[in-house]
Amino acid sequence: MATIIQVAELAGVSKATVSRVLSGSQLVAEETKLRVDHAIKQLGYRPNPAARALKSNRTNLIGVVIPTIESPFFGPFIGGVHAMLANTDFSLLFAGASVSPQSERRAVQSLIDRQCDGLILFLDFQVNPSELQDIDRYQDRMVMVGPNPSTFCNHQLSVDNLYGGYLAAKHLLQKGHRKIIFLSGEPHFDDARQRMQGCERALAEFGLSKKDIVIKFGPYSEEWGYEAGRDLLQKHKDCTAVLAGDDEIAAGVYTACRELGLQVGEDISVMGYDDMFFARHLYPSLTTIAQPMEEMGNQAASAIMDLIYQVDTIGRSTLLRPKLIERQSVKSLI
Amino acid sequence: MATIIQVAELAGVSKATVSRVLSGSQLVAEETKLRVDHAIKQLGYRPNPAARALKSNRTNLIGVVIPTIESPFFGPFIGGVHAMLANTDFSLLFAGASVSPQSERRAVQSLIDRQCDGLILFLDFQVNPSELQDIDRYQDRMVMVGPNPSTFCNHQLSVDNLYGGYLAAKHLLQKGHRKIIFLSGEPHFDDARQRMQGCERALAEFGLSKKDIVIKFGPYSEEWGYEAGRDLLQKHKDCTAVLAGDDEIAAGVYTACRELGLQVGEDISVMGYDDMFFARHLYPSLTTIAQPMEEMGNQAASAIMDLIYQVDTIGRSTLLRPKLIERQSVKSLI
DNA sequence: AAACTTCCTGTAACCGTTCACAAGGGTAAT
């Protein structure tokens, strides 16, 4: 591996000059620059990132934590981050967590210890800053992604769950549905609560309230969707639509409907949430709300770069708008 | 940020001694070790990875390239790698590619430039080693994952596509199917070709050959699965089963079946390949072959660590066995 | 012609580790 000294010798200059050429500083004569560039190419010289980092305190590393990489949910997010970083000289240091506060803490700590220049944290739990060594150095070089607002970070990025809930409910209402079953996620999750609020707002626009629909809370799981769906669809035969807290629940509802001899998109309308990978593969394909995960990744990455380059050090929190994906599981009653 | 010198001063020793304590070398008196440990804790000292890397030529970074992170396929793989690395002090440096030879080359190069200790390369294309600066230094510190064997790396990890093809075909044959439509991936892909071979072997076991089934080649896509499925199912009404090159194709076949009024799992059996995320969400849920992606990630990670620690420098290539996932899309004729 | 700029380049200190080597003190052997 060629070093800067060998480049300097070959070009007949000092290593300082080579360094200046490398950093694109303009205080170097055109003719010299050419000679250095040529030497670099000839030797196939690549700067040693460790040496750089040591001296300059910049690693050009962006650390990313996500709750679980296994979930197909986060692929597009990472992809969005990665795409944004592609033409920069930042690299992506990845730390997954695995659904426990400790593992999230460890993941974050490992990135801090690596001296990343910036941190993108997509966390399921609240991390306690006092448990993290040297986290304070990152106050202005991190963005928190996800539904849980954090107090110790002033750069927040999340999807507007309220708006999403509103979109979902309004879509059903606009299609003429009035008797609706809402299978919501557990209300102690911020996102579930917000979707619920959005739903209420849509109801209000149509002169209705929470009391006019059937609501049940449960985990984001297919099993629960199946059980709750079967149960409530039997009890409330007049209902024409199910608003599911997420696509997993919706998938469970599909199964329940098949069991009850109800044809989705015909006898009963189903609305999902999240546009998970399988949503378009269900039959009939599921109308749902898409979270702009890739867009979020983009935004997170560009925000972090702004922060690193200090383009803009004012704290801000960005809300991204989810989108209605209309497929075939919702029938128009009008 | 505390440095080793401050730790040394606080403990009343030299930095060399601190370094020795850190590296767990035994040439340090118990009493001294205690004092140093205490100082480390008190200062919250974290070794500077850049300085370490500079001096020791070890970054403790494992670089991973995958074709696309967006695909849900690779989440479990990365997860497997990550899980294996979790209790070591290696970190995972991630570089995605985006379905082009150039972007794969760039991704690999960026990891080399970062001086990773080891490389895990999951590539779609053949990279030409001569196009990669300093790749030769990685000859014995990389593992190639995926169907395409490479000549310049002697540590290969892939799934046994031949066995998978065999498994899939045998399953249909065992269930009594004889008139089969095989919607294979393009034969210029190694994996498609191998699956085909496995299929032939299964046919042979039942006294049949390629000529006894209907074969068509096409891209791994739902669209093609739909078109080819509709076309061939109409032409060959006596066929009882479709063997799809992958789950996407199978999903397309489902659509074709619905259009033709054929009930999957009843009138026609469908076998997938890959156990993609949506496979269990199709209706009826798809019987398919699961690639052990997470297991592959595990193996890749532990192989790379063996290589780094030189546990075993003999080139080897490992074949992992895919698994049959029996669901409801294949009917037994016997 | 001296003094002052401007432009370019070199010198050398420094970043925080690791590690080869030297050295000190203690114990055992001669």
Place this chain on the structure above:
DNA sequence: ATTACCCTTGTGAACGGTTACAGGAAGTTT
């Protein structure tokens, strides 16, 4: 007492860059 050896610790030179500072060579001003 001298020598030899072990155990533990310290000294100082790397590693490969960056950058403040100094300095030399032109060109410009007085």
